[in-house]
Amino acid sequence: MIREAMYYDCLDDHVVRCRLCPTGCRLTPDRRGVCRNRYNDDGRLMTDNFGETVTFAFDPIEKKPLYHFHPGAVIASIGASGCNLSCQNCQNWEISQRPAQTMYIDPEQLPQAAARNHSIGVAYTYTEPIIWYEFILEAAPPVKAAGLVNVMVTNGYINPDPLEKLLPLIDAFNVDLKGMNPEFYRHICKGKLEPVLETIRMISASAAHLELTALVIPGLNDSEADFETLAEFVASLDAAIPVHLSAYHPNYRMRVAATPVETLQKGYTILRRLLHNVFVGNREIAGCSDSYCSACGAVLIGRSGYSIRLKGIDEGGRCRACGAATGIILTR
Numbered sequence: 375m376i377r378e379a380m381y382y383d384c385l386d387d388h389v390v391r392c393r394l395c396p397t398g399c400r401l402t403p404d405r406r407g408v409c410r411n412r413y414n415d416d417g418r419l420m421t422d423n424f425g426e427t428v429t430f431a432f433d434p435i436e437k438k439p440l441y442h443f444h445p446g447a448v449i450a451s452i453g454a455s456g457c458n459l460s461c462q463n464c465q466n467w468e469i470s471q472r473p474a475q476t477m478y479i480d481p482e483q484l485p486q487a488a489a490r491n492h493s494i495g496v497a498y499t500y501t502e503p504i505i506w507y508e509f510i511l512e513a514a515p516p517v518k519a520a521g522l523v524n525v526m527v528t529n530g531y532i533n534p535d536p537l538e539k540l541l542p543l544i545d546a547f548n549v550d551l552k553g554m555n556p557e558f559y560r561h562i563c564k565g566k567l568e569p570v571l572e573t574i575r576m577i578s579a580s581a582a583h584l585e586l587t588a589l590v591i592p593g594l595n596d597s598e599a600d601f602e603t604l605a606e607f608v609a610s611l612d613a614a615i616p617v618h619l620s621a622y623h624p625n626y627r628m629r630v631a632a633t634p635v636e637t638l639q640k641g642y643t644i645l646r647r648l649l650h651n652v653f654v655g656n657r658e659i660a661g662c663s664d665s666y667c668s669a670c671g672a673v674l675i676g677r678s679g680y681s682i683r684l685k686g687i688d689e690g691g692r693c694r695a696c697g698a699a700t701g702i703i704l705t706r
């Protein structure tokens with residue numbers, strides 16, 4: 375469905391500049407932005423992906439990944455086609471970097487559709503929800519009003535003003551922090567690092583739950599210095615923010631070999647020096663996907679793939695061994 379886009383400036387000669395994300399596309403009539411969803415229609419910026427989803431599935435919340443937000447829950451998951459970054463290693467390139475088949479979902483009907491299968495709400499995921507901005511702004515309030523939650527799995531590549539407007543509507547974010555080196559963002563993702571860091575700072579200072587995912591690519595973002603810089607940045611915000619170190623596999627335009635287990639183990643060890651909640655994803659390493667009490671070290675949640683055991687945490691979200699608050703949000 376077509377809607378007029380938000381956040382753009384009209385320039386001379388029917389040219390528009392989009393202000394939704396830091397790419398800042400300047401579009402002459404009939405041209406599309408990098409995300410392929412916003413285009414200049416005779417001097418107006420339009421979006422034609424409103425409500426158009428590539429799929430509607432029910433996923434474990436652990437798949438997002440979110441480990442400390444309603445562990446063990448199921449969440450309805452939808453996503454638009456397209457992305458505002460162009461990562462060489464994109465894991466979902468068939469739907470993010472190419473046009474994909476979509477179906478329309480009405481925002482008013484979303485809560486009812488999402489509440490099936492004991493789902494706790496809606497995750498805007500799979501591709502980049504920022505480029506679905508107008509739809510999420512309209513879909514999220516009825517979801518919230520129905521007592522459900524809104525989750526965004528995002529690259530964080532958005533400008534501060536539109537993010538500010540979105541924050542009160544979203545209960546939890548997982549932000550992809552693809553590397554701590556600006557050159558990595560420039561060459562591999564065709565974007566900039568600093569706006570992503572600013573997004574993370576803003577979410578961390580908000581009421582929303584925040585987790586981060588860092589995809590570890592051999593030779594590109596897996597040095598000790600890379601892991602140390604990541605740990606220091608997260609610790610400067612809140613050492614309890616969960617960080618998922620995810621194994622990379624060759625995909626799309628990148629042919630670098632898959633991440634060795636030893637590299638993930640090294641990253642895990644370095645991050646754990648400063649951070650309380652670090653998890654290895656996409657590869658199983660014993661003990662590296664469990665949640666531990668930051669006060670006494672007891673296992674709070676044991677994990678194997680997407681299955682979990684809530685063994686060390688009581689109904690109030692406290693450690694059964696020492697009674698410390700864990701910060702884990704449970705489904706009641």
Ligand code: SF4
Nearest residue numbers: 392395398399407409
């Ligand atoms: S949202 Fe799309 S059109 Fe707007 S600046 Fe970003 S990539 Fe360009």
